[in-house]
Amino acid sequence: MSDQTAVPASDDTDTTDVLLAKRGPARWFVVAIPYLWLLIFFLAPFLIVFKLSLSEIAVAIPPYVPTFDLTDGALEMWGKIKQLSFENYIWLTSDALYIRSYVSSLIVAVVSTCLILLVGYPVAYGMTRAPKAWRPTLVMLVILPFWTSFLIRVYAWIGILKKEGLLNQFLMNVGVISDPLTILNTNIAVYIGMVYSYLPFMILPLYASLEKMDESLLEAAADLGSPPGRAFWQITFPLSIPGVVAGSFLCFIPIVGEFVIPDLLGGSETLMIGKTLWVEFFSNRDWPVASAVAIILLLVLVIPIVLFQNSLAKQGEAD
């Protein structure tokens, strides 16, 4: 596939051409290095996952057959290709665990994304109302937790949510409850973790689209007698839709494959596909089934990912 990058360079040495920087063989070095890297370490691994998902588990190292070897003859190769099967995929559809994992991952992702939108919108909206001088600081304060380790932020909630944790202590001291609540290792804890971890991903695109809004539109609406609430739903919200869409994609896609949050905050009732894949791979050591799980996860996500990339590309052109 690298032939696409190896277009021969022209020997054009017209010094008055301002696009000179684009000529010469060096030009294609710039393209070829990152291109080759991504082909080798991003695309090729996917093809391997795909191939492996059609293989069978074996007690060997690596634990699957058939293994392809470049020293194999063509005949052997064909024999091995014939060994490939869709067994793993049939297995996935026959075992309710996997289907339930996929469905519950999607449900968790949809519900979490809605919750994040509900929490994030008022914050982003409030930020755009704040005095101009504060805004960069507020944006910085939203970004800062994003730089802090995901693992640490999830870990922080364990100390808060567990039975003898800070939340229960606080609620019991205040007298709201007399017995500690069980929150950790339930789906509620998973939702809290998701909202907490992905909130900056929603606030930032929302803020960006709300900040660009033309204030005079709201002034015009007010002059024409529109009450603020109605102006919000008829003007502000529709104009912030691109931010809502971008933020929702940025939250939804990674949440579907999330592993750390369901593993640390969730309990046995929490079924999520990222966790299932992890267990299949590290505990059951069934690499072919883990690969098939990954391929289907990818298929589930391909539509939102493509939609998201299109919206990114459109924004790139608009800029």
Add this chain to the structure above:
Amino acid sequence: MRKGLSPFNVVSITVGFLFLYLPILLLVIYSFNESRLVTVWAGFSTKWYGALLENQGLMDAAWVTIKVALISASASTVLGTLAALTLVRYGRFPGRTLFSGMVYAPLVMPDVILGLSLLLMFVAINLDRGFWTIIIAHITFGMCYVAVVVQSRLLSFDRDLEEAALDLGCPPFKVFFQITLPIILPSVIAGWMLAFTLSLDDLVIASFATGPGATTLPMKIYSQVRLGVTPEINAVCTILIALVTIGVIATSLITKRQEVSRQRAAQMAEQ
């Protein structure tokens, strides 16, 4: 029309930021707790920080993590900047769609898939897994983040300066290092910072890509967190939070200062 903050705005900002910061704040406070029970306050103490220095396993993991992050962030920055130049400057070339797809995909791809696919690749080509395979994995996603950050700067780039230098006979290679790079430098630094912290934080991809012998700090923290909350972990986390916070604030101050001095220079040039 309402200008300024309404009470509702003030409440939502306050609650939102409390929600974002309270858990981290509590974690930091309880790292100074005298008691081994993380949730019972028993007085101020820094003993858990001292205990960290004794914990050889943790120190080793920290050292591995820092080395991985430094090497992979630097390589990511070079590759990511090249990728950004490709996306912005090369117009349409054959395979461009595939390329931009490969740059954007890792940004949204679940970690478990990236990690699994890289591991299977390392096994298939018989590469010994460990320190260097973690670095390869981290470069692969780090470069994509750098590419996006640098790309946004390149898009708003005034190309007259480059063209002037080329007109005056400056070779393209020199133009890049003397004009293009200094102008996009803040975004390159920001990209490096991003790649560095992503590498520092990564648990899932490193767990897949590593082999026996190379354990990173997040992997160490993860295995201990599963056993329960301990003040030592709070102390490690506090140190990491402090480092990242200082780094981010320093970078933003540096880039801000550069921005200001550039604007000043531009004003002087106009006068």
